[in-house]
Amino acid sequence: MTKPLTIAMHPADNVAIVANDGGLPAGTVLPEGVPGAGLVLREAVPQGHKVALTDLPAGAEVRRYDVPIGTALADIPAGSWVHERRLALRPARELEGLPRSTFATGPHPDMACPPELTGRTFMGYRNADGSVGTRNLLAITTTVQCVAGVVSHAVDRIRRELLPQFPNVDGVVGLEHSYGCGVAIDAPDAVIPIRTVRNLSLNPNFGGEVLVVSLGCEKLQPERLLPPGSFPIADGRDPASGPETVCLQDAAHVGFHSMIEDILDRARPILARLNARRREPVPLSELVVGVQCGGSDAFSGVTANPAVGYAADLLVRAGATLMFSENTEVRDAVEQLTRRAATPEVAEGIVRELGWYDRYLERGRVDRAANTTPGNKAGGLSNITEKAMGSIVKSGSAPIAHVLPPGEKLRRDQRGLVYAATPASDFICGTLQLAAGMNLHIFTTGRGTPYGLAACPVIKVATRSDLARRWHDLMDFNAGRIAEGELSIEQAGWALLEQMIATASGQPTWAEKHQLHNALVLFNPAPVT
Amino acid sequence: MTKPLTIAMHPADNVAIVANDGGLPAGTVLPEGVPGAGLVLREAVPQGHKVALTDLPAGAEVRRYDVPIGTALADIPAGSWVHERRLALRPARELEGLPRSTFATGPHPDMACPPELTGRTFMGYRNADGSVGTRNLLAITTTVQCVAGVVSHAVDRIRRELLPQFPNVDGVVGLEHSYGCGVAIDAPDAVIPIRTVRNLSLNPNFGGEVLVVSLGCEKLQPERLLPPGSFPIADGRDPASGPETVCLQDAAHVGFHSMIEDILDRARPILARLNARRREPVPLSELVVGVQCGGSDAFSGVTANPAVGYAADLLVRAGATLMFSENTEVRDAVEQLTRRAATPEVAEGIVRELGWYDRYLERGRVDRAANTTPGNKAGGLSNITEKAMGSIVKSGSAPIAHVLPPGEKLRRDQRGLVYAATPASDFICGTLQLAAGMNLHIFTTGRGTPYGLAACPVIKVATRSDLARRWHDLMDFNAGRIAEGELSIEQAGWALLEQMIATASGQPTWAEKHQLHNALVLFNPAPVT
Ligand SMILES: [Ca+2]
Ligand SMILES: [Ca+2]
Ligand SMILES: [Ca+2]
Ligand SMILES: [Ca+2]
């Protein structure tokens, strides 16, 4: 048998998780160097399940992720299996009377804190507004799905015919989306997809430039999408003139190829300006990192998400911006979020966004996925708070400094840890994080997904070594080494930070090498007509 | 000045539309061969506006599209401009107390009826279930957006490396969509996107075959999407075995390229079977035509839509299936639809679908676009019924034989004129009509759109000659010749029918020549999570 291995999430936890395949039998002695070293297991504990690190008298709080997940129903001696039938569960929190900003203590007090962190840089592209790109991309944005076929055609030709002349440009991205006149433009909730499309164009990876392709008769006119002045322009051009726009219905267009040539002609000067740019050293504080998880398994909350959380704390310490998201996955640990809010106003913002989402789901007669499934319990998750904490752990331990509604863009002064309120859907969350200004994306997965985005590099983090080995050319980072005892969470967090710096500086991800990317998917809570 | 031209929609109409650019001045004598021949205009009438063909005493019904659109507020002598201030408007109909199936009289009694229509055929691909394809396409369907990047990559390779070996196969289509685990799979309304994805795979242009690409951990598992027996199979294969499926998370996949090779390996035998097929003469009754309009102008309801409506009547007479759609555009002429219902049950189906849609819009606090805009009135549309009738005229004059809820597939015995209830959004409507089994699509446009679908040929019909000339390699049919007096509506309807037969038999549309196509966009009234 391989060496017994337990993993604890926080020094204050009084339970740890058994990492070994097949679990550990009764009588196992936990070895030196793991949580509970020296303990003898009083009974078999399955993989992914909890073992008591100390004697837990009846009524004692059981803590994991430094959070009380329940109380012992009877005495649980150290070395026992702490399964859900031995815990009095805490009820899911409603949104009234939550603690607000009572725990804003910053990163783990025990966090290793080498002095060199503050001086670290990555090689990025500086934009006129001070933001920084990790890629140098030509973006062609669209006001309406009508033009998507023409834009795809033009993007192909630009890639084949123009990009070879502009070797410093990393690629061309058509920002195609499903928005059309069918979205009820004046419905109250339509503001979300509209601002999302707008803010996507402003992503720092596009260099403060965009070429707009419009049909002409669409309700979402280019001036409504991107009012003059949307782009801070550093050179001699008039910022009030607005972005370069090709309108397909323009009377000057005779024939399909005149539309394509017009797009190519207007792309050339933008490509020339982008091509003149060079990477330069910029502080880590210019990273805007979005984290999410998808295709999760029992180890998501044990290996990959904690490693990401550790790296998140490092980034926050470096002054960077770290967004976490996924309303339905954090909802049942809302108490932990409001407690971590930097200010009472931030706590109220969290309650506002999650309350809005509760009502949105109720309108569609959807139970928020409030209960642990039998599969979750078999995997070791005793209750909904424990499940949500496994997702939230990606956010590390910093105070939550800001709350961002869906589709909004972060201001330059909104740094630190941000709760960007989005659905959990991988594609909708990714699209909204792009609109928020993300320049680097971290995606953890247990079951495996080929997820990618055209506009931003995505570092995919595997929860298990088995997945990382089989998908050796799709997974960018193997957090499964934590479960195999090769790396501590801290070591994995530091290694992930190094990989983030390399990727932000231009090292391609696997998805970029294969040119794999998913669709932009808008969050549209408004009806279609 | 060019010859004065008026256009009436129906022999029973007592108003006609002025077609000439800039309208017609007072004193114009309407020439022989146009509605109102010999009349002298008593005042100037703008383009697109109505002229009284007979004296309309105060209180008289004003009829257009053979429908009363209002009553004269005072005496309106023949040759007068019938503008909206001279009409008492009929209020928009609520859904109670509607006439039901009181007008099921069939195509225009005056319709030219040459005997050869019943014997006409097109060259199509017969499927095992008796349905007929107008194209011979390999479809790769997807259970979830997660796999879209991999499927795009595989589709590119199949196009480049395999299709040249299978020259009778017209193309390969990746049925990529935004559906993911984020759609609340058990929400009552989630049945709509799920059945849409399912029925898309069953489109007759895919030859009764499909290759499924699944991730593995998605909620919408392949067996739930396409239960065994979904495909009628004509050869020796076991129909209970279900379609060929590639699951990316399959443990046998080591590395990205093994996934791609697996998709290519399983595509080859399907391509070989498709390649062995040949077009054969089939009766017109096997056409399943979806019609819609987008980017409409004042002439949509005067030229293109009436020509389509005339062709629709011809198709219905030939035993074919003709779907019209777009809930919000027909809503305000619901009375005309329920009156044309073939049976009271069909009338009730129309009320059920439009009533459901009313409530869906109310939930999102959207006014159904019930009022004519100032632009509509300037263009000559006096009220909301007149506006809706301009859209409905695409459906011709046959009784409405069936009503199809969104995402459902027509049964083989559901022929004739069908109201397929969909949103008006071009992409959502087209996607739902594909799911219904459409093998030919007619799209009318006044402002112009490069709209196309990968799965089905789209004949784009221009409302004006100016658009048809400028977009000479995007518009497939010029209905503007009606407004120029070159063709009558009847002649245009027959010419369009001939073009439909040619296109269904393999003649490529402009969008096919340029490989232009829009995204599949699901109608998802359920929340995302
Ligand atoms: Ca997640
Ligand atoms: Ca997710
Ligand atoms: Ca329409
Ligand atoms: Ca429309």
Ligand SMILES: [Ca+2]
């Ligand atoms: Ca439409």
